[in-house]
Each structure stands twice: as C-alpha cells, then as structure tokens.
Amino acid sequence: MTPEKIRPRPIDGYPPQYPPMPRRSIEPFEQVRDNYLSMHDGSSPPAASWQRAPLVTRPAELLALLELDPALEALDYERLRGFPLRVPHGFVARMRKGDPQDPLFLQVWPAIAEGVDTPGFASDAVGDLASLKSGGLIHKYQGRALVITTGACAVNCRYCFRRHFPYNDSLASRGNWRETLAQIEADRSIEEVILSGGDPLSLADDKLSSFVSALERIPHVRRLRLHTRTAVVLPERVDEALLGWLGRTRLQKVVVLHVNHANEIDAAVESAIIRLRSAGSTLLNQSVLLRNVNDSSGVLAALSERLFACGVLPYYLHLLDRVQGAGHFEVNENKAVKMMGELAAMLPGYLVPRLARELPGAPAKTLLPW
Numbered sequence: 001m002t003p004e005k006i007r008p009r010p011i012d013g014y015p016p017q018y019p020p021m022p023r024r025s026i027e028p029f030e031q032v033r034d035n036y037l038s039m040h041d042g043s044s045p046p047a048a049s050w051q052r053a054p055l056v057t058r059p060a061e062l063l064a065l066l067e068l069d070p071a072l073e074a075l076d077y078e079r080l081r082g083f084p085l086r087v088p089h090g091f092v093a094r095m096r097k098g099d100p101q102d103p104l105f106l107q108v109w110p111a112i113a114e115g116v117d118t119p120g121f122a123s124d125a126v127g128d129l130a131s132l133k134s135g136g137l138i139h140k141y142q143g144r145a146l147v148i149t150t151g152a153c154a155v156n157c158r159y160c161f162r163r164h165f166p167y168n169d170s171l172a173s174r175g176n177w178r179e180t181l182a183q184i185e186a187d188r189s190i191e192e193v194i195l196s197g198g199d200p201l202s203l204a205d206d207k208l209s210s211f212v213s214a215l216e217r218i219p220h221v222r223r224l225r226l227h228t229r230t231a232v233v234l235p236e237r238v239d240e241a242l243l244g245w246l247g248r249t250r251l252q253k254v255v256v257l258h259v260n261h262a263n264e265i266d267a268a269v270e271s272a273i274i275r276l277r278s279a280g281s282t283l284l285n286q287s288v289l290l291r292n293v294n295d296s297s298g299v300l301a302a303l304s305e306r307l308f309a310c311g312v313l314p315y316y317l318h319l320l321d322r323v324q325g326a327g328h329f330e331v332n333e334n335k336a337v338k339m340m341g342e343l344a345a346m347l348p349g350y351l352v353p354r355l356a357r358e359l360p361g362a363p364a365k366t367l368l369p370w
C-alpha cells in the first residue's frame with residue numbers, strides 16, 4: 001500500500017472488524033541490524049556492540065536456556081511468523097530458570113492463548129490508523145506529535161498494541177523523514193515530538209542524530225520524547241554515540257522507559273539509566289498492567305521503589321490496550337482500581353503511577369479514578 005492510500009478511519013463503529021491475526025509487515029530488528037552491518041565496508045566505524053547482541057528467536061532455544069519443559073506449547077509456526085519470538089540474551093538472563101510463571105518470561109513467550117480471538121479486541125486497539133498521516137506522523141493530542149520511526153524492536157512483547165501495525169506503509173519507518181519534518185514545520189502547535197515505533201532506539205545513531213538535528217531547526221519544537229523498551233532489554237544500546245547526540249541537542253529531553261516488573265532492572269539497566277540522566281534527560285516510566293506479570297499491589301510497589309532508586313518516576317500504569325492476540329493478559333478494571341487504592345496506601349504519592357486507558361478518538365489519555 002502506498003502512503004496516499006492510508007485514509008483516516010472514522011471513529012464511528014469502532015473497533016473496526018479486521019480479519020483475525022493478520023501478518024504484520026515489519027522491518028525486523030535483525031534486518032535493521034543486518035542492513036547496518038552490510039553498510040560497513042571498513043571505511044566507516046564498526047558496528048556498535050548492541051548491533052551484534054545475540055537474540056533468541058526460537059521457542060525451543062528459549063526453553064532450553066531456561067531449563068523449562070521442552071513440551072511447553074507455543075503458538076503454531078504459521079501464526080508465530082507474523083510476530084515472532086524475539087528476546088535478547090541479556091533479558092533472558094534476568095528470568096528465573098525452571099519457572100514457567102516467571103514474569104519476564106510470560107511477557108515474551110508466544111503462548112497458544114494468543115491464537116484465541118477475544119471479543120472486543122481489535123487489530124488497531126487504540127485508533128492509530130485513524131490518526132496516522134502520511135509521513136508516519138500520528139497527531140492525536142494537542143501540542144504533541146508522534147513519529148513512527150521504525151517497526152523494529154529488540155524484543156517482541158506479546159501484549160504489544162502495535163503488533164499488527166502496518167509499519168511498511170509508513171514513510172518515516174522506511175527512513176524517509178522529509179515529509180514528516182515538513183508536516184511538523186507547517187504546524188506551529190507542535191511543541192513536542194515523540195519518537196516511537198517499534199522502538200526508535202532500534203535505529204542507528206547517525207539516522208537518529210540527523211533527524212533530531214533537523215527537528216532542532218524548527219523553532220516551535222521545544223521537546224523531544226523517546227519511548228523505549230530497548231534501553232531496558234538491551235541496556236548496551238545506551239552507548240557513547242547515543243549519549244553524544246542526546247547530550248548535544250538544544251531540545252528538552254524526556255525518555256519514557258517501558259518497565260513492567262522490578263526484575264527487569266539489573267545493574268546494567270541501572271547504569272544505562274544513570275547515563276541517560278547524565279545526558280540531561282528526564283526519566284519517566286510507563287507500565288502495562290498484565291495478568292500474572294504485575295497484577296498485585298506488592299509487585300507494583302516494588303517496581304515503583306526500584307524505578308525511583310534509579311532516578312525514574314513512575315508515570316503511567318496502562319490498562320491493556322485491547323489488541324487481538326493479547327486477551328490473556330487483561331486485568332479486570334475493578335481489580336486494577338482496587339490495587340491502586342492499596343498501592344496509594346503503601347507509597348508516597350509521587351511513586352504512585354496514574355492508572356490510564358487509551359480510548360480511540362479521545363483528546364487525552366483517560367485517567368481512571370480509584
């Protein structure tokens with residue numbers, strides 16, 4: 001599909017009825033990495049260590065590494081290849097061996113429950129396609145615009161709300177940012193640009209720094225926000241090249257990490273967070289409330305404490321975006337509200353994230369009272 005064929009989708013009648021579990025057209029992380037490596041003929045700097053990081057992509061390999069029952073069932077091959085297993089070895093090392101209920105394992109394991117079509121769940125859970133402009137720009141909220149920079153991620157999170165997103169139809173995710181920048185320049189209301197994806201830190205630093213340099217030349221853009229899970233699952237991504245352009249930009253920087261459980265933060269992640277802060281970034285975290293992963297006030301309290309010990313403020317706790325294939329992760333809203341009350345009784349207010357849901361067409365995230 002060419003970008004011109006992307007039409008805003010009317011909100012009436014939402015959620016749209018898509019065929020179940022279509023294949024996602026993405027630029028795989030391995031492909032981004034391999035393309036980058038193939039560009040290196042010895043005349044340019046060698047690939048960074050994060051670009052050589054080994055990934056686990058076969059269910060049998062993950063089970064063997066974790067000493068789990070090799071008979072544990074995974075999604076069948078045909079469905080799995082639309083959104084394959086992908087997890088860096090370093091993240092696997094933070095999982096408990098021999099425990100099929102490990103909260104990090106459950107986030108990446110392609111369970112057969114993903115094959116169940118859940119009523120009320122859709123391919124485009126948050127109405128991205130209705131707000132998608134050519135150039136890969138998603139402009140939902142006043143003053144902020146989000147750029148889909150890439151479809152690649154270092155990890156495939158099984159609850160991902162963009163797991164069916166047509167990344168290949170987005171100009172920005174194909175590396176052509178001219179139209180994206182022209183739209184931002186033409187709209188003086190845009191003061192903050194959010195790089196998302198996929199994960200923007202899947203991109204090489206020369207691409208990111210040239211895009212950010214171009215943003216800096218637009219006077220009304222004041223803030224740059226990066227949404228990333230790569231900095232958590234692959235902390236070696238926060239290297240000198242990244243810190244160099246991040247530290248130099250005139251834009252105010254906000255890095256929103258995506259951590260769902262305290263066990264995700266080991267010493268390497270803590271060090272990456274410290275480096276991001278030293279480059280002048282404000283660090284926030286958003287989590288997704290996931291059944292059997294973090295659906296207890298004790299687990300959430302431990303997460304908030306761990307984040308703050310690293311200098312990160314818990315920002316949002318999202319109710320699951322109702323994307324097809326992720327129904328088994330959903331936590332009942334009443335339970336979520338009850339847990340928030342418990343959490344507030346355990347922690348100072350600044351460590352209690354806002355419980356939020358993203359509703360298609362709404363002018364902001366919808367905060368849930370508790």
Ligand code: SF4
Nearest residue numbers: 153156157160198229
């Ligand atoms: S890192 Fe983010 S965009 Fe990528 S699969 Fe996970 S949730 Fe989705």
